[in-house]
Amino acid sequence: MENAKAAHIDELVRVSEGGDSRRDGIITDSWRRCVSDYKLDPTIRREAYILPNEHLRLHRDAMDEFLRMARFGLESLYHQVAGMGYVLLLTDHNGITVDFIGDPNIDDRLRRAGLYLGADWNEGRAGTCAVGTCIATGEALTVHQSDHFDTTHIPLTCTSAPIFHSGGELAAVLDISALRSPEPKISQYLALQLVRAYAHKIETASLYNNFRREWVVKLSASHEFAEVDPDFVLALDGGGRIIGFNSRAARLLASEEGGQGDGGQASAVPGGPDRSGLLGRCFSDFFDCQVDDLVRFVRSLPTDQRTIRLRRSGTPLFIQAMPPPAVLIPRPQAADEPQLPPPLRAVSGGDPALKAVLARAAKLVNTRMSLLIHGETGTGKEHFAKALHRSSVRAGKPFIAVNCAALPEALIESELFGYEPGSFTGATARGKKGLILEADGGTLFLDEIGDMPLSSQTRLLRVLAEREVTPIGRTKAVSVDVRVIAATHRNLVDLVKAGRFRDDLYFRLNGAVFTLPPLRQRGDLVWLIDRLLAERSRHDGVEYSIAAPALAALRAHSWPGNVRELVNALDYACAVCDDGTIDLADLPEPVQHSGAFDAWPAGDPPAADCSRHGEEEPAERLREVLRRRRWNVSAAARDLGVDRSTIHRQMRRYGIVAPHRQS
Ligand SMILES: Nc1ncnc2c1ncn2[C@@H]1O[C@H](COP(=O)(O)OP(=O)(O)OP(=O)(O)O)[C@@H](O)[C@H]1O
Numbered sequence: 322m323e324n325a326k327a328a329h330i331d332e333l334v335r336v337s338e339g340g341d342s343r344r345d346g347i348i349t350d351s352w353r354r355c356v357s358d359y360k361l362d363p364t365i366r367r368e369a370y371i372l373p374n375e376h377l378r379l380h381r382d383a384m385d386e387f388l389r390m391a392r393f394g395l396e397s398l399y400h401q402v403a404g405m406g407y408v409l410l411l412t413d414h415n416g417i418t419v420d421f422i423g424d425p426n427i428d429d430r431l432r433r434a435g436l437y438l439g440a441d442w443n444e445g446r447a448g449t450c451a452v453g454t455c456i457a458t459g460e461a462l463t464v465h466q467s468d469h470f471d472t473t474h475i476p477l478t479c480t481s482a483p484i485f486h487s488g489g490e491l492a493a494v495l496d497i498s499a500l501r502s503p504e505p506k507i508s509q510y511l512a513l514q515l516v517r518a519y520a521h522k523i524e525t526a527s528l529y530n531n532f533r534r535e536w537v538v539k540l541s542a543s544h545e546f547a548e549v550d551p552d553f554v555l556a557l558d559g560g561g562r563i564i565g566f567n568s569r570a571a572r573l574l575a576s577e578e579g580g581q582g583d584g585g586q587a588s589a590v591p592g593g594p595d596r597s598g599l600l601g602r603c604f605s606d607f608f609d610c611q612v613d614d615l616v617r618f619v620r621s622l623p624t625d626q627r628t629i630r631l632r633r634s635g636t637p638l639f640i641q642a643m644p645p646p647a648v649l650i651p652r653p654q655a656a657d658e659p660q661l662p663p664p665l666r667a668v669s670g671g672d673p674a675l676k677a678v679l680a681r682a683a684k685l686v687n688t689r690m691s692l693l694i695h696g697e698t699g700t701g702k703e704h705f706a707k708a709l710h711r712s713s714v715r716a717g718k719p720f721i722a723v724n725c726a727a728l729p730e731a732l733i734e735s736e737l738f739g740y741e742p743g744s745f746t747g748a749t750a751r752g753k754k755g756l757i758l759e760a761d762g763g764t765l766f767l768d769e770i771g772d773m774p775l776s777s778q779t780r781l782l783r784v785l786a787e788r789e790v791t792p793i794g795r796t797k798a799v800s801v802d803v804r805v806i807a808a809t810h811r812n813l814v815d816l817v818k819a820g821r822f823r824d825d826l827y828f829r830l831n832g833a834v835f836t837l838p839p840l841r842q843r844g845d846l847v848w849l850i851d852r853l854l855a856e857r858s859r860h861d862g863v864e865y866s867i868a869a870p871a872l873a874a875l876r877a878h879s880w881p882g883n884v885r886e887l888v889n890a891l892d893y894a895c896a897v898c899d900d901g902t903i904d905l906a907d908l909p910e911p912v913q914h915s916g917a918f919d920a921w922p923a924g925d926p927p928a929a930d931c932s933r934h935g936e937e938e939p940a941e942r943l944r945e946v947l948r949r950r951r952w953n954v955s956a957a958a959r960d961l962g963v964d965r966s967t968i969h970r971q972m973r974r975y976g977i978v979a980p981h982r983q984s
Pocket residue numbers: 667668669696697698699700701702703704705768810884885888
């Protein structure tokens with residue numbers, strides 16, 4: 322053994338003085354650095370150095386989030402090599418071991434060898450070693466037995482790979498080491514491939530984590546792997562500029578710049594990723610694809626047809642583009658907004674027309690006045706009536722809803738007013754209380770009141786005027802305390818004119834008329850989608866989210882069935898989507914096909930979609946996105962999942978002018 326050490330020192334001295342060596346160049350270069358740069362003396366043995374706990378804590382704290390994220394990668398790798406005598410180390414960019422997994426049965430031996438938490442493997446202190454030399458070169462490598470500079474470490478075999486931050490700086494080193502191993506260095510070849518693969522996984526996971534709110538482009542030579550395990554990953558800002566990359570992407574683009582076009586062989590370019598040149602460069606400088614075309618790739622093109630080419634080498638790559646998730650932020654209540662009772666506040670996300678309706682309704686919740694709600698089918702008339710009821714002092718009493726259009730004319734009176742036992746043919750022996758009396762103390766909601774027969778209207782009028790009901794077959798009236806809220810999608814004035822609706826009933830009802838806007842005019846569609854999905858998530862125990870193209874299609878749809886249609890569309894989408902993410906293809910056909918991508922670029926959105934009170938909200942939203950993206954139209958288009966021409970058209974429509982174009 323002593324002879325072996327002496328021979329090792331001889332070799333070190335000879336090589337560091339410029340002599341030949343059969344070792345890898347990366348090892349002999351490191352030996353020479355150790356002697357000339359770090360002034361290490363090969364004849365002096367240095368034991369492994371373990372940092373005191375308080376110093377180690379500082380190193381760990383500095384990379385807390387990264388450590389949490391990398392831990393899963395470490396554990397999966399350890400699982401792969403369990404029982405083979407390996408220890409896993411994760412060091413920071415200084416070579417300090419900040420995480421470690423090893424066999425606790427040999428804890429003491431590992432600690433003595435420096436294969437332990439807190440060990441310092443910087444090349445300047447430990448000499449040539451896998452971690453230190455990996456830090457010095459940016460390369461993955463194996464430092465096997467006598468490759469080590471310091472004779473203390475000669476028994477070890479250590480293999481390391483670098484993990485880079487998304488901007489190219491070294492973040493950490495992943496190392497897999499063993500106290501003993503077979504003599505030939507080739508025995509560590511698989512360890513080298515494994516450690517490279519896991520370093521790549523951790524690096525890419527960290528990139529996804531850092532750029533959750535930006536475009537992430539995944540590229541691979543194989544379409545099957547482009548989604549699940551891409552080689553090359555880039556993060557782009559809204560303007561299509563590169564704001565992050567994994568090291569394979571950096572190597573690929575660096576080699577493309579150098580004209581070598583290595584076709585994506587990740588390890589072909591020595592020296593680690595290009596740390597300076599990529600950030601801020603345009604995606605389209607490197608690929609034959611304008612960044613605006615990325616939108617196309619998140620749509621329904623089959624994965625095996627989603628290819629782009631590197632501009633210089635022409636190498637084809639399969640692409641997957643992940644748009645930023647839709648930003649669904651509930652609007653905070655402005656300080657000057659009137660305080661609404663919570664059930665009424667929950668009806669709107671800030672649509673101006675609806676806000677005015679709710680503010681007026683809040684003042685009337687506890688009056689005895691009858692109310693009339695007008696609005697297209699599915700606009701939420703009953704929903705609003707319930708919110709009024711829940712906001713009132715009657716909240717603890719019944720809310721009885723009657724659909725006048727669904728009740729047969731012959732039954733409407735007996736259902737509403739009730740009857741005495743045996744008062745008419747077909748009457749039950751026990752009689753019936755009637756819905757109006759059922760609602761005593763509470764609210765009676767008469768849906769589709771325009772369909773109520775004239776005779777019933779007369780009796781209803783009496784209930785409203787005299788606050789009493791006379792059940793069929795009874796002579797004496799029963800007093801009743803109900804708040805009547807009626808609703809209709811019809812024009813009651815036209816019905817009055819046609820003699821089909823009593824004018825005195827109309828006048829009694831129309832003291833307080835609320836008109837609910839159709840969904841296509843509401844400016845709080847995104848809020849409503851968010852709210853409905855949150856409800857659904859709570860109900861199903863699944864966290865639903867919505868992809869930008871799907872959101873764009875929902876925005877572009879004209880919603881003839883109003884909120885009911887939206888509820889149904891989202892129910893359907895939640896049922897068919899995978900992993901809780903609603904994509905364009907998960908929406909019902911009619912919604913998909915009136916989506917922004919199909920309908921808007923060809924022409925303006927339907928004029929009816931933006932009538933007066935609906936306009937403020939989308940205009941403000943568009944202005945906000947443009948401001949956030951510093952008036953970069955392409956970036957705003959990508960955020961909203963539409964194309965640039967749509968944004969320009971919408972800007973003209975709402976009179977929005979970028980500050981640098983204002984005269
Ligand atoms: N603001 C809202 N928030 C959540 N869900 C809503 C909202 N408004 C309406 N809905 C839902 O939309 C659907 C239709 O609402 P509702 O039945 O109240 O409409 P309507 O105008 O009374 O319909 P119709 O005229 O056909 O009777 C219901 O499932 C309701 O729960």
